[in-house]
Amino acid sequence: EPEVTQTPSHQVTQMGQEVILRCVPISNHLYFYWYRQILGQKVEFLVSFYNNEISEKSEIFDDQFSVERPDGSNFTLKIRSTKLEDSAMYFCASRDGMNSPLHFGNGTRLTVT
Amino acid sequence: QKEVEQNSGPLSVPEGAIASLNCTYSDRGSQSFFWYRQYSGKSPELIMSIYSNGDKEDGRFTAQLNKASQYVSLLIRDSQPSDSATYLCAVESQAGTALIFGKGTTLSVSS
Numbered sequence: 001e002p003e004v005t006q007t008p009s010h011q012v013t014q015m016g017q018e019v020i021l022r023c024v025p026i027s028n029h030l031y032f033y034w035y036r037q038i039l040g041q042k043v044e045f046l047v048s049f050y051n052n053e054i055s056e057k058s059e060i061f062d063d064q065f066s067v068e069r070p071d072g073s074n075f076t077l078k079i080r081s082t083k084l085e086d087s088a089m090y091f092c093a094s095r096d097g098m099n100s101p102l103h104f105g106n107g108t109r110l111t112v113t
Numbered sequence: 114q115k116e117v118e119q120n121s122g123p124l125s126v127p128e129g130a131i132a133s134l135n136c137t138y139s140d141r142g143s144q145s146f147f148w149y150r151q152y153s154g155k156s157p158e159l160i161m162s163i164y165s166n167g168d169k170e171d172g173r174f175t176a177q178l179n180k181a182s183q184y185v186s187l188l189i190r191d192s193q194p195s196d197s198a199t200y201l202c203a204v205e206s207q208a209g210t211a212l213i214f215g216k217g218t219t220l221s222v223s224s
Contacts, residue, residue, distance in 0.1 A: 033211070043157060043201060043214040056210035091156055098209040099145040099164070104156040 002026040004105035006092050012111045013082055021077045021108045023092030032075045033093040033102060034067065036060070043091070049075065082112045115140045117204050119215035128224045132189040134200050136215055139183070142207030146178055148187045149201040151217065157201055160187070192222045 005024040013019050025032050034046040047067055048055040054067065066078045075094075079086055089109050093102040116139040126132045134148075145164055149157035163169045163176040163185065175188040185204075189196055199217040206213060 035214075042216040043151075045211045045213060048210045050210075056206070056208065058211075099205055101147055101159045101162050102157075102203075102212055104158070107156050 002028075002103075004092055004094055004103050006090075006105035006108050008108060009106065010109045010111070012113065015084060015112055016081050019079050019082055019110065021079075021090050021092075021110070023075045023077075023105055024073050025075055025092065025094030026096075026103055027073070029094035029096045029103070031055075031095050031098065032067075032069070033095075034077045035091045035093060035104075036088040037091065037107075038088045046077070079110075082110075084112050086110060087112045115204070115206055115213045117202055117213050117215035119200075119202050119218050121216055122219040123221050124218055125221045125223065126192050128192060128194060128222055130192050130222075132192045132196070132220055132222070134187040134189075134202075134218050134220070136185045136187075136202030136204075137183055138185070138202075138204040138213075140204065140207050140213075141180075141183065143204045144207075144209070145205035146176070146185045147203040147205075147212065148174075148176060148185075149203060149214075151199045151201055153199075157203075157214075160200075189220075192220075194222050194224045196220060197222050 032049040047057045089107045092105045148160040151157045161176045173190045177186045201217045202215040203212040
């Protein structure tokens, strides 16, 4: 069964550094998402992406965040200057149509020290 | 502000019993509803989707939707210890551009 692939599985970075989290969505999917989950808390929506542009973003997704689909397979989340409170599990997800279920990757655990 | 509310639990049931999980949502225009299961440290995995009022059954799982009451539920029959996890309710935004998740209900099934 096709999977959403995320790399790395764990990233440790220092406060103020830039990080890029990478995702390969399922190949025939058109809609891409980033969510985050702080330890012990809910899965929070960050951003949705379709047709090479952002469809919707949450209040969390401020100017420190950006997304990109640099080629036909990758989908990335960049955090420009990490803060301690950015420490969380970041999940990439994709789906083949609006109102279809999301398929999640295994996540990248980001630790900011 | 779109909200999805769930009782955080824990909900404890003995093996073989029925577990009932509930969810309410605020966006009256939502059209798609999903239940996910999340084991500790893992990503959410889809259990069921439901789009129309009424019941939808899949094996031991039954999802129920009542759009007038803005209420979604999940019943797990013959609960097994392996069902012990956090169950997440997710609701599509009216624009159809995001799934909004509740905080989840932790289920513990004792053998």
